[in-house]
Structures are given as structure tokens and as C-alpha cells.
Amino acid sequence: MKRSLLLLIAVLISFVSLQRANAAALDEMSLKQYAKLREVERYQMKIADKYYHERNYKVAMAEYEKFLTLYERSIGAPYAQLRWSICLVHQRKLNTAIKEGFQSVVDYWPESNEAIAADYYIAKTYKDMGEVRKAKKTYQSVLDDHPKHLAAVYTCSDLIEIAKVQKDSDLLVKMWKQLTFETPRNRESKSLCQRASYELASYQFYQAALKEGLEALKTTYSEEQLAYYVLYYSRRPISTMAADSKTKAKAEKFADECIAYIRSVTPKNTSEEEDELIALNNGYYIGDIHIAAGRDTKVVPYYQEMMKQFGERDTIRDKIATYFKSKNKYDEARAQYRQYKNKVEGNSQIAYSYRQQKNYDPAVLAYRQNVVLDPDQAVHWNSTIATTYREASKYKEAVAVYEELYKTDSKNAEKWIWQIATTYRDAGEHKQAIAYYRQSNNFPSNYSEMAACHRRLKEYKEAIILYNQIIGGAPKSAAWALYEVARTQEAAGNKEKAILTFQQVCKRFPKDSYASRAHAHLQNTYKITVTLGGAKDE
């Protein structure tokens, strides 16, 4: 569980960093080149770069232009021209960027490193303009002319994107293979190559080609990691194929191959603790593959077999219980949890399973047992009890628990006040909720909650006062607060004031999404076409 969570986080981080990093290294000047700049040139370049990094592209562009005018023959000129062009791209003047920017780099400094980057940027800009055919042609020339350059790596990555949209599996596999097997991995290319390798593996697994998929995975993961990643990337293809009667047999065969592979890398001798752990984990992976293949009759006996081999373990019981829960067999699952060696964890799981079934009283009982069994974590268990009460709509009991926590856990007093207020709000006791929200320092959330409570109590004036305080004190929430003022006026029956306020939202915050809502509301509800507002996006 933890491992898959870690992997998910890693994938997310790599994906986000990929999005940001893609092509970023190409627009940087090398240290070697920078060292050759004269002091005056460096000074001007620093100014331009500062604005560039601040995303003030208009000013940055002017500064790069200044550099080019002053130091036309400088070694930094192609770099300045490249950056100037990228500034244009950020200002959404893509055609000008290609014609007057990137193309100039290629024409005037054809031997420079920036010319290769400019070639790539021309292709990328074409792609961003929707000129896919031109983009593909230019990408191809980058690949042909500079196969070892970093630009080629980014080119492959962009071509993968295009191939995915066009469902061009030949190009897709070709690019994946190029990145996975042929591209040297360095700081800039590593993440793209890794991504390509597991996308290729996933694709191969969907074709039930274990060997090819494994080859791709081997370029990224170590031998010890492979068993897990075989499971990770094969699980979905197996379950997808198993769900279709036409591909069921294929799924069975592929699942068996995966299991055979995992068994082959599992240590036979488990006398060493490390080997035993590997064998145990690999055992879990095999169990997961059985589940993915829909082999219901095999799952429980398999885990029982594991139990015989590795002895009674909570983790194995957890696997069995999770399987039972997936089949809606909660009593059988709880029978497993009851046999946990770690009673606290067992009780927690039992309680959670009851909550999943919306059976709250036994859940609370189980948590209460944990308060006694695990006094160090009493705050956590009591907080969970309160949450369970809230789920069960037993607000009075929940408040009592939170109040107790407020007294005993003064370090988190703010948190408990908020929870008490929210519980009162959910219970419909708005006056009590307001009293507690008032004690909170969580501005502007507490003010917005208080205003909402006042609105439910039909105390519209008070709500409007609070919203106005948000407008004054929290500029980021001002558009929302003004919109809420309008809605409050509307609820209070002050139609004219409501209309005026909706128009104010459009006029004062024409670029905000609340202007859009106010505009639509005025038109749909009041049939008012003069909504004010209007803006331009430069």
C-alpha cells in the first residue's frame, strides 16, 4: 500500500516536473558560454534574464533586444535572440516568434548550439499552433540532423504526444523505443526516458508481451524492483483483458507468465530475513495478479498457503480481508481483522469496515477499545470517534468528544474549535456554530462560514457585513465575497440591490470566474442583458 502510494507520488512529481522541465534546459545558456561574455554583456544579460524568470516577458523582450543592439557580435547574441523569441511565444505571438525569432537564430548563427534549440522550438511552436503536419516535418529534421542532442530527446517526447492524439501506434512505439533503449540518460533526459520506458512496458503488457515489456522496464528499474513493477504495469491490462470473454484466455496466459516471472525472481531459500521479505512481497504480487485475473476460487487458498509458508502475519490477513471486502463479505473480513496480532490495528480496521457499511455504533466501540489499548494515540482515536459520530449524524456526541479534546489537547485548540463549529453547522445549530467560528483565527474561511450560517438563519444584514469584511481584508476572495453579497441580497428579497451587486461583480472583477457566473445569473434569472463587465486578454 505504502509502496504504491510512494510510486504514485513519484509518478506525479515526475509528471509535473516533466511538464515544467520539458524544453527548459534548451533555453539556458551553458556556463562555458556565459564565462566568455564580457562584464558589460553579462550585466545586460542578467537584467534581461531577471525579467524573464519573473515572467515579465514584455520587459524581458525589450532587454534582450537591447542586448542584441548593443552586442550584436557577442557570443551571447544567439542566446538573447532565442530568449527573445521565447518571450514572444509567452505573449502568444507564435507566428512572429517563428518568423522573426527562432528562424533568425537558425539563419544568423547556424553553427551555434542555440540554432539546434531554435529548430526544436520552431517545431514545438508549430505543434502549439495546431500545425501538426509542419511540426512533424520539423521534428523529423531535428531528429535526423541532431540525434544525440538534447533537442532530440524533447522531440521524441513531443512526437509521442502527437502520436497519442493521432493514435499512430507505429510512431508511438518507435519514439518510446528510441527514448527507452537508444537515448543516453542524463540529468535532463532521464525523466523523459524513464517515462517512455514504463509507457512502452504498459503498452507491451496490453499486447500480453511480457518479455518486451520487461526489457523496457529493465532500463529503468533494478532487478529487485522489477517484480513489483511487473505487477504494477500488468495489473490493469490483465483485469481489462479478463473482463472481456474474447480476451479472457489471453489474460489467463499472460497472468500465468507474470506469476512465473515473479516466482523466478523469488528467492528459494528464505533463511535470511532480507530474502524472506522479498519472497513475502513477491507472494503478495502474485496474489494481486490472481485477483486482477478474476481467479476468485484461487485467491483465499493462495493466501492461506502463504500463511503456512511464512507463518501468521497481519499483512497476509490484511490481503485476505481486503479481498473479502472487495467482494462485499464484511463479516469474513472482520474475522480476519480479529485475528490480527496487532490488536490496535485490527480494531481500527474493524471499525473502518463498519463505517464502510454505515454501521457506526460498533465502529465507535472498536475505536473506544483502541483508546484503552493505545493511550499514547488517544487524541487520534478520540478524533476518529468524533468523525464517526459526525458521519452517523450524531452531532451532540461528536461535539462532546471535540470539547473533551479541546480541553485535553490544548496544542491543537484552534483545530478543535473549528471542528466543533463545523459540527454545529452540520447539525443546523448555526448560532452555536457562529460563536465557535468567531473564536477561530482562520480568516477569511471563518468569516465565510459565519456569513453562511447567518444566511441560513435569514440574518442577511449580518451576513453582508461579514462578506464586506472579507472584501476589505482578503483581496483574493473579494470577487467571491461580492458575488455572495449579491446572492444574499437576492435571498433577502432585495432584487434591485442584488442586480446592482451582480453588475458590480462583472464591472470590478471582469476577468474573474465569478464575473462569468454573475453575468449568466443576471441574464438567466433577471433577463438583464446590461451586465457591465467586459475585458481583454493581452
Place this chain on the structure above:
Amino acid sequence: MHELGNTIRRDRFVQITCGYVVLWTFAVFNWLWFRVLPDWLLWIIFLPAIPLVVIWVSKEFPHSLKQFQWNIRSATTASVAFLPAWQLAVFISDQLSLYAVGAYAARIGTGAAFMIGLAWVVWGMEQASQHYDLLRLRKRRSDAHLSLELNSDEDDASGERIWNPLDTRAWYYGRKGRKLNQSVTGLMSYSFVFCMAFLIFSKISGCQELYEMPAGGGEQKPIAQKVKVQKVIKKKFIVNPFSAILFQVPPIDEVKLQLTEITKHAYTVGYGEGTGAGFAGGTKRGKVRFIRLEYTGGDWDQDFGVGADLNMLIEYNVRTQQQVADRTESRTVAQLNNFPKGKSPPVVYLTGQKNISLSKGEVKILKEYLLEKHGMLFGDNGGSRHFHNQFLAMMNRVLPQVRPVAIPLDDTIHRIPYQIPFLPYVAPHGGKEALGWKVDGRWVAYYHPGDIGDAWTDDHSGISPEIWEACYQLGTNVIFYGHTEYSKWLEAQKKK
């Protein structure tokens, strides 16, 4: 003698009515689908329906309603009279550009037509079932049965299986509640047939329709500002240098230059080598038309007609000097099929703020229109983030292998004929960037995220003149782009 004269007159009147009905039917078909006859002729054909309906109704319905009793003739007259009345209401609303009224009239009329039809179905079934019961009774009497009562068990015992649905004794109506079962079956069947007919008529492709661009030519260039220089020569005094009076002589030729900056088309807005503003592939009778696309699921008719679309069309005419249609129009997605390749609308406009629901067939037609017929879709978000997602989802179905991209501000569509270095919008319903779908170097769809249609309304939604002016300019650019690309394509087709 007097009676004979009446009969002759009545016969003649019936003949006139029959002739008119044929003409009317033809005109209705033309109005709905063919669109061959001009509007003035349609007025001439449809308007006589009023006196005819009045005469027929006044004949059947006496002045005093107390004396009135429904009979088959009066009911038939009322039912038939409803059709031209309904059609006329929709036609007149349409002609007077009262589109909302027309839409209501069409909807209410459909409901009324359903109810009238239902009444006839109920009456017909009742008559038929009575008829069959009577036949059975007569048969039984002739067979000298003693009992006059209709015993169901006896009927069943006769061993004959009745299949006729108009007969309540049909076997599938069961033994209990036969009348109710027959009524329910009748209602269901009628509703089904009505719905099917409605669907067929509303989705019917109809016959061919033509879109012709205005003939002419011009250049695809940005509108340039022309500086007009006007020489203002100050009044000069003619002074006799030999005069005894001493004058202060002013400079001999003091000329003041007055520079008047005016915006004027430095060239003709259009495409091709013809004369006058227009397009090479156009015809003399051709006009730029503003066609809005009708779709199910949402409010396609938001700000439709006089208020916004027509303003845009008029502005287009003023700004480009190209011939434009007198009125804006709407077509269903299915009707796009009626336009042949080479004579289809270069641009159609789609707006709304709710759902866009297209059938598989409609998706196919739209795809064919955009790719095969070289059309262009001008989408405008009329008021919600939801519509933004709906539009994107629709385009994903129509062009699954093309992804939308943000249209650059220096793209042709944002530069010609007007240079618009920013995106103007009324409210940012779907973001602040115009999206486009490009196929083979041509924008096949332009999506404006911020209610450009609202800026074209009479009150411009209260936004600043700078913004609504830019919105008109953008509208002009998009329409012009669509027509220019279409013209280029037509020329390329000719060369092939």
C-alpha cells in the same frame, strides 16, 4: 332555384379550397425544406389561408355558441383549420424576426396537434369498437341466440381469435378491462407514431440548398490606416509694393498642413481578382449569410436574431462592403447535409450555455461539413463553464484526432482585416483564450470563450465601447477568414 345556386357556389368554393390546399402544401414544403420560392411569394400564398379559414369556420360554427353542437363536419373543419393557422403563426413570427415567438408558436402548435390527433384517435377507436360490437350482436341475433348480452366467455368459447386492434374483443386485450387495455394501447401507439413522425420531420434532410458567396475580389490584408493630407492655404493679401501706405507684409506663401487621420480601407476587403468587395468563388446574387446552428439539449437560440446576429451581419457589411443577407438564419446540424460541396456555408455559428447533444449521425454530418465541405464552426460560450466542456467534448467527438490549441494573437484570424492584439470578451465563461482546431493549416473551428455574441447585442451588455468594437472586429475577422479560406479552396478545386 336559389338552393341550386347555393349548391353551385358551394361546389365552386370547395374546388377553390382544394386547389389552394395543393398550392399551400407545396409552399409549406418549400418553406420548410426546399427554400426555392422567394419570401414575397410565400407571403402571397400563405396569407389567403386567413380568409379561407375564417369562411370555413364561420360556416360550421354558428354565431351563438349555445346552439352549437360538435359534429363530425365541424370537428374536421376545426382540425384542418388549425394547420394553416399554426403554420401562419410560425411563418409570420419567422418573417418578422420574432424568433422567440415563433419558437413558442411551434412548440405550442406541436402540443395542440398532438392533442387534436389524440382526440381523433379516441373517437375513431370508439366508433370502430361500437361498430364491431354491433356486427357481433347482429350475427348473434341472426344465429337466433337467446341471450342479448355480450358474454365474454361466450365470445371466447366461439374459438375465433380476433386480431383486429380496433375490436375490443381482440385476444391480446385480455379478459378484464378490455376497454382500458385498448385505450392504453391506442394512446401508446399514437404517441409512438406521433413522436416518430415528429422526429422524422424535424430531422429530415430535405432537398438541396445553396450558399453562394458574393462575387468580387480583394486582398487578404490588414486594414491600413490612411493619412489624408489636406492643404489649408491661408488668405493672402495682395499688396501694392509701391503704395504710400506702409504695410507689414506677411510671409508670401504660408501654408498650413492639416493632417486628418482617417480609417479607410486602403484596399477592397475580399479575396480574388474580381471587382468589388467579395470573393472569387462567389456569384452576383451571392450574399454573406449568418447561419446559426441548431442543436438539441441546450439553448441554441440565445440572443438569436435581430438583437445580436443581425447587428454583426450589418456591421460586417459596413466594414467590408460585401453583400450580406437581409436576415440571419438558423439550420439544424442535419440540414447542413442539404448544402452541396462547393455551395455550403463557409461559417456557421454555434452558441448556448447548456448541453450540446448530438447524435452519431449529426456528428458525422458535422465532421463532413468541416472537413469535406471545407466549412468552419464559430463557437461562442454563451454563459457557463459547463458549455465550455460541452463544446470541447463535442469537438472531441467530431474531430477526435485534432486537439484544440490556443489561437495565437498574431494569427491571420486575429489580424485580417482587423489587427486585434488581444482577445476581447464579455465574461470569461470558458477561460480567456480563444481555442482553435486546425486541420491542414486551416482553422476548422474557432471557439470564443467569453460570450462575444452578447457584445453584439443592441446594448452591448453594458461593456466599454473599446471592447464591443473589438468584438465586432473579431466577428468580422472570423467570418471573413471562413469565407476567404472557402474561396481559396474553391479556386484550388477549379485548378484541379
